[in-house]
Amino acid sequence: MKGVLVAAAASLVLSLLGTPWFIRWLVKRQYGQFIRDDGPTSHRTKRGTPTMGGTVIVGATLAAYALAHLAMGRWPTASGVLVLFLMTGMATVGFLDDYIKISRQRSLGLRTKQKLLGQGLVGVTFAVLALQFESDFRTPASTAISFVRDTRIDLAFAGPVVGVILFVLWANFIITAISNGANLTDGLDGLATGASVMIFGAYLLIGIWTNNQNCQTTPGPKCYEVRDSLDLAIVAAAAMGACFGFLWWNASPAKIFMGDTGSLGLGGAIAGLAICTRTEFLSVILVGLFVLETLSVLIQVGVFKTTRKRFFRMAPLHHHFEMLGWEQITVVIRFWIVAGLFVALGIGIFYAEWVVGST
Numbered sequence: 001m002k003g004v005l006v007a008a009a010a011s012l013v014l015s016l017l018g019t020p021w022f023i024r025w026l027v028k029r030q031y032g033q034f035i036r037d038d039g040p041t042s043h044r045t046k047r048g049t050p051t052m053g054g055t056v057i058v059g060a061t062l063a064a065y066a067l068a069h070l071a072m073g074r075w076p077t078a079s080g081v082l083v084l085f086l087m088t089g090m091a092t093v094g095f096l097d098d099y100i101k102i103s104r105q106r107s108l109g110l111r112t113k114q115k116l117l118g119q120g121l122v123g124v125t126f127a128v129l130a131l132q133f134e135s136d137f138r139t140p141a142s143t144a145i146s147f148v149r150d151t152r153i154d155l156a157f158a159g160p161v162v163g164v165i166l167f168v169l170w171a172n173f174i175i176t177a178i179s180n181g182a183n184l185t186d187g188l189d190g191l192a193t194g195a196s197v198m199i200f201g202a203y204l205l206i207g208i209w210t211n212n213q214n215c216q217t218t219p220g221p222k223c224y225e226v227r228d229s230l231d232l233a234i235v236a237a238a239a240m241g242a243c244f245g246f247l248w249w250n251a252s253p254a255k256i257f258m259g260d261t262g263s264l265g266l267g268g269a270i271a272g273l274a275i276c277t278r279t280e281f282l283s284v285i286l287v288g289l290f291v292l293e294t295l296s297v298l299i300q301v302g303v304f305k306t307t308r309k310r311f312f313r314m315a316p317l318h319h320h321f322e323m324l325g326w327e328q329i330t331v332v333i334r335f336w337i338v339a340g341l342f343v344a345l346g347i348g349i350f351y352a353e354w355v356v357g358s359t
Contacts, residue, residue, distance in 0.1 A: 003068040003230070004204070007238040011064035015245025019056050023249065023256050026050035031102050049254060052098045053246060054262020058091045060242040061235075061269070068234050078133035079140040079228035080235050082126060083272035087239070089122030090179050091265030098259040109260065119176055122268070127171035130275065131164060136216055138227040143167045146278040148353045149224055171275055178274070178283065179267025181290030184297060184316045186263040189252035191318060191332045193243050195289050195339035196266045200240035202286050202343045203273045206350060207233025210277060213354070222354055226277055239269050252329050282350060288342030289335060293317050 027050055062084060069076055096118070097109035110118070130141035143163040144150035155170060156163025186192035211229035212218065226232070243266070249255045258266075267290075274283035284291060296317035303311040313323035321331045 001208075003072045003074075003234045004208070004237045006071045007064045007068035007234045008204075008241040010067045011060045011238045011241030012245045014060035014063055015056055015242040016248055017245075018060060019053065019246055019249045019256060022053065022056050023050050026052065026256070049257055051102065051257040051259040052095060052261045053250065053256040054091055054094060054258040054260070054265050057239075057242045057246050057258065057262050058088055058265045060245065061087065061238045064238040064241060065235060068238065077228035077231040078135070079276045080231035082130055082140055083232065083235050083269060083276055085129075086122065086126045086175065086272040087265050087269035089126070090119060090175070090268030091261050093118035093122065094183075094260030094262070094264035097264075098261050116176070119179065119264070120172060123172040123175040124168055126175070126272065127168040128164070130171070131167065135227060138225060140227055140276050141167070141171070142225075142278060144278075145170070145280065147281040148279055148350050150278050170280075174275060174280060174283070175268060175271040177294070178271040178287055178290060179264045181287060181294045182267035182270070183260060183263040184293045185290050185318070186258060187316060188318050188322075188328055188332050188335075189254035190247055190250050191335055192263055192266070193247045193250050193258060194332070194336045196270070197240055197243045197247065198336075198340055198343045199270055199286050200236045200243065200273075202347050203236035203270070203277065204233050204240060205347060206277055206279060207231075207236055207273075209350075209354075224278070229277070232273060232276055235269070236273060239266070252332065279350070282346055285346040285349065286343055288345075289339040292338070296320065 031050060031052065065076070065080065065084060093110070093115060097115060100109040109115075127141070131139050131143070133139060142150050143154055143156040143166070145153040145155065154163065155166035182192055182196070185195060207229050210224040210226045211233065213220075213223050214229055215223035215225050246256075246258065246262075250258065270283065270287060274280050274286075279286075293316040296312055297315045300310060300312050300315035303309065312320040314320055318331050318335060322328060326334075
C-alpha cells in the first residue's frame, strides 16, 4: 500500500505544479488549440488555448511510478511497465497528431490511416510482449477472453500460434476502441479528465482486491490469476493522481487542453489495465461514458449515410446537448454523473461475482 500512496500523491503534486509551468512554455511558443468553425459557437473563444497537456499527465504518471518503486525498494514488474509502455506509445501517436494540427493551424492532424497505423504498431507490440515474461506460470495477459476474470473461452483453442494471432487482434480492438472512445469524449473542459479519474480509481480498487485475493498468496475457488496485481494498482493510482492534478487547470474555463496526447494516452492506459487485470468485458461497463460517445458518432454517421438526415444535432453526444442549449459546465457535470454510475455498476458487478461465487 505504501507504493500506491506514494504514486497517487507524487503524480498529483507533479501534475498540479507542473501544468502551469507547461502552460507558460506552450504560450511562449504559441502552441494553441485550433477550433473547428462548424462546432458550437461557444467553443470559438477557446481558439489559441494551449494544448498537448496530456504530456504532463503521462510524464507525472511515469515519474510517480518510478518514485513509488524507489520508495518501496523494488524493481518494476513486467505488467506495470507494459501498461505504461502502452500509455506512452499511444500518447506519442497523439502528440504527433496534436503537433501537426498546431504547426499547420488546421483541425486535421494525422490522417486516419496514419493514426490507426501508429496505434496498431504500439498495440501489436504490447499484445505480443504481454504474452511473454512468464512468472509462476502466469504472463501479464492471457489468451482467454475475460469478464471479471478469465473465462473458459480461450483464443488458443486452435493451437498456440493461432491463439497469439487472435489475441493480438482482440487486444488491438480493445486498445483502439477505448483510446478512440476517450478521444471522442475529450470535447469539453474537464469531461474526459474527470471521467478518467473515476475509471482509474476503479482499477485501483480492482488491483488492490485481486492482490489480496491472489491465487499465489490466498489460494481458493475464487482467487484471481492476475500477475502483478499490486503493481497494476500503483499504475492506476499514478494515473488517477495525474488526472486529478491536471483537472485543476483543465476544468472550465480550461487553461489547457489535454489534446490527443492525453486522450489517446489515457485510453491506452485504461485498455492496458483492462487486459492485464483480466477484466476485458468489464471495462466496457467501466468506460460506459466513452461507449455512449462512440455510439453517438456511429449512429450519426450511419443514419446520415442512409437518410441524409442527422439523428443528433451534432456528434459526439456532448455536443448534441450543447446544441440543445445546455451550458457547457452543466453537460460536463451531468456526464460525470453518468460516468460515475457506470463505474459504480462495474465495481458492483466485480464484487458481486466474487461474493456469489464465495457463498
